[in-house]
Amino acid sequence: GESVGLHLPTLSVQEGDNSIINCAYSNSASDYFIWYKQESGKGPQFIIDIRSNMDKRQGQRVTVLLNKTVKHLSLQIAATQPGDSAVYFCAEYRGSQGNLIFGKGTKLSVKP
Amino acid sequence: NAGVTQTPKFRILKIGQSMTLQCTQDMNHNYMYWYRQDPGMGLKLIYYSVGAGITDKGEVPNGYNVSRSTTEDFPLRLELAAPSQTSVYFCASSYVQGAKYEQYFGPGTRLTVT
Numbered sequence: 001g002e003s004v005g006l007h008l009p010t011l012s013v014q015e016g017d018n019s020i021i022n023c024a025y026s027n028s029a030s031d032y033f034i035w036y037k038q039e040s041g042k043g044p045q046f047i048i049d050i051r052s053n054m055d056k057r058q059g060q061r062v063t064v065l066l067n068k069t070v071k072h073l074s075l076q077i078a079a080t081q082p083g084d085s086a087v088y089f090c091a092e093y094r095g096s097q098g099n100l101i102f103g104k105g106t107k108l109s110v111k112p
Numbered sequence: 113n114a115g116v117t118q119t120p121k122f123r124i125l126k127i128g129q130s131m132t133l134q135c136t137q138d139m140n141h142n143y144m145y146w147y148r149q150d151p152g153m154g155l156k157l158i159y160y161s162v163g164a165g166i167t168d169k170g171e172v173p174n175g176y177n178v179s180r181s182t183t184e185d186f187p188l189r190l191e192l193a194a195p196s197q198t199s200v201y202f203c204a205s206s207y208v209q210g211a212k213y214e215q216y217f218g219p220g221t222r223l224t225v226t
Contacts, residue, residue, distance in 0.1 A: 043217030102154035
């Protein structure tokens with residue numbers, strides 16, 4: 001079954017608010033995670049990554065948090081803008097399989 | 113750099129027909145991948161390649177074939193198209209396999225089999 005999943009399939013936020021997108025994973029041996037953004041009709045685009053020896057990583061307006069105890073990671077987007085509207089995927093790297101395992105995605109809609 | 117390019121953008125096939133989805137990258141990446149994305153779902157790995165002449169199966173390889181004769185090109189072949197292969201296909205490439213470095217994705221090919 002699906003081992004990298006998302007708590008909410010859709011998320012609607014007001015422009016300027018902060019967004020939090022959640023992701024659960026099941027394999028405690030996974031050592032690397034990536035968040036991708038996919039706009040309508042386009043391929044996924046890398047946002048930010050985090051290794052399992054970290055619990056937080058920050059980028060430009062984005063922060064990823066990793067909680068290995070409960071096997072959960074989140075993507076926080078500060079001051080959400082209309083251009084942030086997209087589907088967001090978390091992906092888990094399992095060394096034994098050698099490739100990324102993608103979750104189903106969360107659709108983020110930003111209201112003006 | 114153009115990055116990862118895919119052709120065609122759209123295609124409609126009849127059941128039993130065959131076709132090749134083209135993928136080219138100009139970043140000199142060793143690793144290349146093919147994924148399919150069904151509506152409302154994440155990406156599932158079909159095949160991947162760690163270098164010219166080397167390919168391996170992913171999670172959903174049945175009904176597909178690949179080849180990697182050059183670093184730049186990684187075509188995906190459908191021999192006998194079936195309605196279950198209706199999907200959006202993405203090609204990706206990276207410097208190092210999997211997730212140590214990001215994968216760069218192409219714009220996708222939307223395939224409908226009727």
